[in-house]
Amino acid sequence: MVQPYPPGARRLGRPHAAVPCPACAELVGRGYPTCTSCADRVDAYWLADWAALLDAEGVVSGEPEERDLVARVFSAEPGAYPWTCTDWAMRLTVCPTCRAELGTGDTGCLRCAGADQSRWAWDYAAMPTSMTHNEHALRVTVAGLRAAHRRRDNQVAYWRLSLPFLMTGEPVSQAQAQRVRTYLLAGRTEELSTSQSFADMAALPDLPWRAPA
Numbered sequence: 516m517v518q519p520y521p522p523g524a525r526r527l528g529r530p531h532a533a534v535p536c537p538a539c540a541e542l543v544g545r546g547y548p549t550c551t552s553c554a555d556r557v558d559a560y561w562l563a564d565w566a567a568l569l570d571a572e573g574v575v576s577g578e579p580e581e582r583d584l585v586a587r588v589f590s591a592e593p594g595a596y597p598w599t600c601t602d603w604a605m606r607l608t609v610c611p612t613c614r615a616e617l618g619t620g621d622t623g624c625l626r627c628a629g630a631d632q633s634r635w636a637w638d639y640a641a642m643p644t645s646m647t648h649n650e651h652a653l654r655v656t657v658a659g660l661r662a663a664h665r666r667r668d669n670q671v672a673y674w675r676l677s678l679p680f681l682m683t684g685e686p687v688s689q690a691q692a693q694r695v696r697t698y699l700l701a702g703r704t705e706e707l708s709t710s711q712s713f714a715d716m717a718a719l720p721d722l723p724w725r726a727p728a
């Protein structure tokens with residue numbers, strides 16, 4: 516059966532530029548998910564899709580029927596619902612094995628690992644039409660930051676630095692991503708965190724002893 520792959524995170528406009536968060540003073544998104552102000556701004560894209568689904572199904576948020584809807588989303592074929600709704604269904608679900616938010620438990624929890632892994636089939640089937648590379652990066656980044664304790668520090672730092680610019684929809688090339696990762700490994704976090712765009716982060720001057728001959 517051909518699935519519709521309804522796109523996700525397109526109901527709200529994206530910010531034109533990355534701006535400081537009034538609560539944590541970092542660029543909006545960098546405090547995700549601990550800064551509630553950052554989290555609200557990021558999660559709004561997911562919530563808008565979930566609210567639309569509740570509406571379409573005639574379900575009221577917080578009512579028992581929402582649990583049934585979560586179950587339907589999990590048991591559906593990939594592509595039946597927007598990817599944001601799968602993610603939100605996971606948010607609303609406590610892992611029966613480790614009691615963490617489903618998909619965010621420790622590395623040893625197979626149930627969380629399985630739930631996290633199975634959601635990515637959507638992306639590979641839907642890119643680049645029903646999902647842009649930016650939307651995929653946004654999804655990976657947000658999922659990663661919600662399970663940051665499972666990830667290497669450098670990866671988490673990369674996600675935090677990127678998120679404000681992913682939200683604006685700024686395109687990022689492989690080469691730019693690689694440069695930013697290299698600067699992070701070199702410990703240039705302060706310069707990176709004061710850059711005003713991903714392109715700026717990727718355009719930091721090489722340090723003198725790294726300059727090509």
Ligand SMILES: [Zn+2]
Binds near residue numbers: 550552
């Ligand atoms: Zn914040």
Ligand SMILES: [Zn+2]
Binds near residue numbers: 611624625
């Ligand atoms: Zn778990």
